[in-house]
Amino acid sequence: MKTKGLLTMMILFFSISIFAQNADDKKIxxxxxxxxxxxxxxxxxxxxxxxxxxxxxxxxxxxxxAIIIGAASGNGAVYERGVLVGMANLKQxxxxxxxxxxxxxxxxxxxxxxxVQEFMDDDFSFGSNVSAVAVNQAPPSFNITYTDGVxxxxxxxxxxxxxxxxxxxxxxxxxFD
Numbered sequence: 001m002k003t004k005g006l007l008t009m010m011i012l013f014f015s016i017s018i019f020a021q022n023a024d025d026k027k028i029x030x031x032x033x034x035x036x037x038x039x040x041x042x043x044x045x046x047x048x049x050x051x052x053x054x055x056x057x058x059x060x061x062x063x064x065x066a067i068i069i070g071a072a073s074g075n076g077a078v079y080e081r082g083v084l085v086g087m088a089n090l091k092q093x094x095x096x097x098x099x100x101x102x103x104x105x106x107x108x109x110x111x112x113x114x115x116v117q118e119f120m121d122d123d124f125s126f127g128s129n130v131s132a133v134a135v136n137q138a139p140p141s142f143n144i145t146y147t148d149g150v151x152x153x154x155x156x157x158x159x160x161x162x163x164x165x166x167x168x169x170x171x172x173x174x175x176f177d
Contacts, residue, residue: 035060086175094167102159112149
């Protein structure tokens with residue numbers, strides 16, 4: 001049974017590596033710029049979030065795979081008041097009724113100094129109480145509120161996944177200093 005579980009986890013992480021982006025910062029930064037344009041094209045009301053946020057992190061290529069246990073991974077660029085200040089990576093682990101694989105972009109907006117500091121100190125993670133809003137499926141009013149100084153949006157790219165799960169995301173930030 002342990003061998004079967006280990007094999008399942010290896011297949012899961014292999015499928016994530018197909019979707020996940022390499023660690024080349026220049027490529028990630030370029031992809032983040034393209035992802036920002038895609039978010040704005042999907043819903044122009046997002047410009048207000050980019051303008052008002054103290055900081056934001058864009059993860060242009062997040063890959064997720066799951067067979068009961070799911071995992072996701074992605075690299076991103078972090079901006080403070082629109083200026084690139086560092087890089088980050090995202091790791092997600094969840095469990096539940098889920099199967100498949102998908103790729104998506106994610107942007108996290110930080111409205112408070114506390115939320116920005118927690119993210120930059122690597123003290124930031126999501127539990128099941130924060131969920132991403134799909135940008136291209138938002139209602140016309142698009143008035144999403146921040147939870148604890150944070151708002152999260154996702155933009156599906158490709159893949160097929162069915163899921164009802166709980167878990168969380170963890171982030172690591174590396175500044176350019």
